[in-house]
Amino acid sequence: MSKEILNRITRIKSMLKDLIEKGDLDYALEIIRQYEKVVLNDVEMLSFKGVIYYAKNELDKAKEIFKKGLLIDSTYSDLYFNLGCVFESEGDIQTAIRYFKRALEFSKIEEEKKDVLEKLKVHENIASSVSDTKISFFVKAGLDSFIEDVILGLMDEYFVRKIIVTDFKQIDEGMQWADICWFEWCDELVIYGSRHELAREKKLICRIHRYEAFTNYIFKVEWENIDKVIFVASHIFDIVNSKLKGNIKNKSSVIPNGIRMEDYNFRKREKGFNLAYVGYLNYRKSPNLLLQIISKLRRIDKRYRLFIAGEFQDEENMMYFKYMLKEMGLEEHVIFDGWQKDINSWLEDKNYVLCCSISESQNMSIMEAMAKGIKPVIHNFVAAREIYPSYLIWDTIDEAVEMILSEDYDSAKYRAFIEANYSLKQQNIKIKGLLQELISNKQNKDIEMYYSKESITISKTNIIVIDPISVNMSVDVQRYEEDLEYKLGKYNYLTNYLSPDMLLHDNIRYMLDFLYEFIDKGVPYQKTLYYAFLLDVYKKGYYLNKPEIIIDRFIQLFNVIKRDGLIKKPIVTFINDGHLKGLTFSNGKTVSVRIPDHIKLWVISGRHRVAIAKYLGFDNIPVYVLKNSFLDKERGQIISLLPAYWAPYMEKNLEFYKEQIAQNYIGAFDGKYQSYIDENKKSIVEKFVLKVKPKLLIDVGCNRGELSYGFIKYGINVLGIDISSREELMLPNDYNFIQLDIVKDDLPFPADVILFLSVYHHIFYNYGKEKADEVFYKLLRKSKYLIFDTGHAEESGIYRQSWIKEVKKYFKTEKELLDHFGVPYEILGKWKTTQGDNRTIVVFTNKELE
Template sequence: MDGSMESMKKHIKENINELINKEKLQEAEVLLKEFFSMVKDDAEAFSMKSVLLILKGKLEEAEIVIKEGLNYHKDNFDLNYNLAYIYETQGRYNQALLCYTIAINNCEDDNLKLGIEENISRLKNEHGAKIITTKAKIAFFVKQGMDSFLGDTISGLSDEYDVKKIVVTEYPQIEEGMRWADICWFEWCDELIAYGSKLELAREKKIICRLHSYEAFTEHPSNVKWNSVDKLIIDTKHINDVVLTSFQKIPKDKVNIIPVGVNEGKYKFEKREKGFNLAYVGYINYKKGPMLLIQLISELVKIDKKYKLHIAGKFQDYRDVLYFNQMIKEMNLSDNIIHYGWVDDINKWLIDKNYIISTSLLEGQHLSVMEGMSKGIKPVIHNFVGAKEIYDKKYVWNTIDEAVEIIKSHKYNSSEYREYVVKNYSKDKELNSIKEMISKISGKNKEKKIINIKPLITVGVINYNYKHYMDKAVSSILSQTYDNIEIIIVDDCSNDGSIDLINEYEKKHMNIKGIYHDKNSGSSVKACRELIEKAKGEYLFILSSDDFLRDRYVIEDLIKQFLKEPNLDYVYGNLDIVDADGNYKDVWKYKQFTDEQIIRETFRRMGSGIMPVTIGMYKTEFYRKNDITWHCDKENIVAGDVLNSLVYIKYRWQYKYIDRSFICYRHHSNNMTYNLKDRIPSIISIIEYIINNFDESIYLSEVGLDKIQSYEMKKSKKMYIIAEVYFDILKYYKDGFKPWDGSNTDYSKEYIHEWVEKPLCVKIKEYIGKSLECGDFHRSEIERLEFNLKNIILTLNCK
């Protein structure tokens, strides 16, 4: 199937190329439109479309097409060469030189290279052209199909700025684009700016949002973090008034009123006279006042049946379709209303029109009217909210009778209509205002950018028989934007070919080093200790080889936090859960904890920790100054991370949570700790560490021990409660244990007895004995506990 599709695409492109060479431009245009309906990002198609427009003399439109193609293929030879030709033709010699230089670096034809070298020499010698490499970068973020206002703006700013349009289909594109850019422009005040304004990056970037009239009547502006936004552009005063009244958290000094400009050069001007052809351009919905359209044409037809209403646009509500069909029939207007559907080439469609009509309730500027005026067409504008602030009142009507009078009037001056737009709403005027605004905010420093001197980061990878996953883990480290990284891979005596793969990494990458165990250690403890000891970096990140870093910016974001808060010992975040194939399943969200929360909740959750110690980055000085390493209890095989979170509290570590994921944790059968033989001793290790190292006022804060005056009574109750805790653990693992992923755990009665009942009975008996040693204060409760214990144990041989 894929092969036949590629063959078809190739065939269509060959046909388009042949038609262009034969100067059959209209036929080529039809085929190109068909091609773009199938493929959105083909470099050759963008190039052919630009050639088509160049041959038609539409250089500005060709420039927009090329720049859209360069968003996908920034180094493409044809696109850069065609853009260089346009720039040279327009006298933009510095830009032409840059594009010719990119083109020649990506040219495989020696003869073409000679021609381009001549062009470069001519630009330098005759025009003094030089490449400017210090342009600020602007990223424009917009949703698919919502970029109709952006083309000329991007083109107009591209001489002074390095520009990129990002059509956002998923949120990670926003973060990627913001990292690239110095200035971030969000077209429309919608979900994109709401998301982008809340990113950590927004604190150090210049953020601009352009709000159109639509968003003023939604909740979108209330979802934006406005203290991250430098400027809000609104196109008209009346929409500005609505926004500031409805959303009072938006600071007035952040708003710039900049009307959207009309590129009058795109609209061929012709002197016109009175006539009978009315044009309506745009969507048809209740906001556009479509009922007034019918009433207006009906009144005109009563005067002269030659009047016709031409509609270029789509119905957005089927109720309007039904109404139009009914009223056209009832009012006998079938010969006078012509609906064309959506029209791509409005410039051509408007050639024979005499009036451009607006019947809207509210608009920003109503650009389709201004575009018609640029062609010399007389505007007939219903008095929508704000209309008289934008248009001369002589073009504005309140009643159908007034609209009829404007149309019947002998006063018709095409030059006046065009001049009104050029004087008040030209694209040049808009661009000058935008450039002035950008210049002002560019002079104001936001948060200072990092990083002047990059500290070395050690990323340690722990591997045992995960060769098939290791490439993903290592490549996720090598692709980091932060580049001062050493990688240490510790292999715990693998036998699946992992060692050969690590050897290859060492040969290929100078910053990768392997440590090889000659026998399996049985856990990750030895590897963690070696990484802490061998790390040369100021910071250490430990990763299992079956997991991988979430994105390219993990290390950069972590080091930013350390540099902002030098007192920190550890920075952590969330954990993305992926399946064995690396497909996203879920996210584990954490939060900022206190020491007491970690201790209390770990105890309450029967040894299950809440503080993740293996999904973030450590300052290695924390280990060095305290002369510690990864803590190990030989009884604790599967909960070493929980134990270490408690140990680090004893050393007063400082930690910080960031609400973003750093690791993708691969969920598969080999990394699940369902083995109760190892799990129960590990839980006991955690509970005992808490009992022996922290005050009971923390982990037993809810039982009121502080209210008991007698030392013996207090101790007796504490020991009895701990016995109850172990009893609860026994009940849970005997009958109710369910792994977090929902996996089935089918253990035999003998297995449960040996590895759950026996060890936990020992602890229960131990703490019952300690309680009774203090006195008979809780004799009745203990007898009830022993009775319950006998009822759930199948064969009790505890001593």
């Protein structure tokens, strides 16, 4: 850069300082906007820009700009100082102190240091207790796009630095500085880092995306020095784990890349003629298939256009693509828009997004488009069905075209799928949990067994109080129950006992109701108030886990306590001295909730154990009681704990829960597909049935006809079979049905297709393997095609341990179970149960009737 240009930049920045001091903020902002068109990624200019928004009291915008600057230069002290000022003005003193301390580390000018020290002195009463865990992110230039959102999500809680490595000396310096070293991609950087003399001293993370699985890099890493391996997709983990012979299995986690939902404006969209392709064009992306699709669409309607936001990665591919454009007469129908900085805006007028790849980890452009409500048309690349719903996936050009021409277009469903499975918020929570596990493992090595001998009296029972401050203990707010139990377990010789009656309160009564209803009466879990409550608070964002996961843990714990006759882990309670507060989560924001004064003893962990102890009639249970002084050393504050006081909320919503139970679980069937049946399952069954076009289909164990009623509109004769009556199932009048016990009775006549889905394992458990096999062969003889799936030994979860245990006596895997019939089968696809287990749907063909 010439001296003249440098002088001009200096004059501009001097003028900006004057304008900001005078309060002429809008004019200053306009100058910066013009400047940014010419000079990119000027950190000092970003600092000016953030200060302007801070002065305009647009604090979220200011924070966003300052943090963007730190992604460019993580050693720029002004940005840390400015962020500290923003958080200080919001009243978040702990985070403010954290940023001030970071500014002090990188301040090079004495005047800057003086400003920072003055800020820290103002808050010196708590500044000494605030510390940072340092994380270095190592990545090559141009390969940092996936990591930036992760860094931004961690920045407030961890001291993070993004290091673009051009020299291995940067790794030396970064590893020396950091507590945790994150290597983005499995490449030369992590190979070097894993062999570094500091590798055993520091905590090392390697994140593997896709291409690394097919390189020799994975064989060169010293994996024993890597503490955690993150995969962005389960099929990539399977490939690498297999090649490494299972050596990294126990240290691996699958955490997909996340989509920042707020970056993609959603609106309801409809069918149209604009197709989008986003990304590089290379052999793996199969650009030739793009040409085939647009060519066929063009012949149907000349209004179809394919817009490409990307570029070629090799000359041969580019030559072929442009040659075929001319040969096929598609030059007016394929528009090259080049690489896009703002993909959200570029996608705004598009109706479909295409993926023709043969291999992907996820394909982020598809997810970005779905977040906007755009219909994806996804080629069946390896493991595509594990990532996306089957109804969005095509095998042939004809199927892709049919998906584009179809009337089925549901923007809300596309965005909801991404939000439920791949939101950045969810993925960052998982990453924070993984980091906390690493930090906890390190802390636990250093914890000294020191405790307070002070005791108090509650209901004439002497209780030992463990003061977490004295034992240098902190917990992770997001997973406090597990963290507390793990750490307090170190003090188990201090355990005292209390009657369960003393600790009963709040949502424990719903848990007891669940036990009485589900365990005693056999009522389906969806009809219990506990499930209704859990579903409500999960949908509203108060609970992070789905109700099935919580109930699954509850039942597992119940089985353990019932089997062993004792409660192994302690209950943790708080004494409310009038200052105790709780915390709940609502739409990503924390809300402080005062615990009512009349709640003197507040159970914050082990509520499940209290309910089970009461239900089983235990006289007493182990308990820790903590004073209201639970200090998080990292944050230097009394942390708040989830959940807060739920009783008034539950009472307020009791009638709503009862109504929801009546409508959603027992309510009249209207012929629409029910949401609690996996969409993939429906899609897999529907695709095969419509392919063979049976005259008669029998659905054995039809329940409410969720999987078979819809075929009536295609002119297929459908007959439902179930052990329950029509009235109990609330079946529609036009659904042909016979009440029949398939174990004892035979079908009245054969059918072209019989659905025998998720029934076999129930017969297996109730009547034994021989009877279950007998029913299978009986149905196979009656059908041309028997569509089948079942619960299997590789599953785990919600109150299924009884039949899982029975199945495991004979089969170790799902494949063993399917193979044991001795009948050839074709795999139609996989679907996930509500607990996240995969089941495979297959079709057995009766050759005699084919």
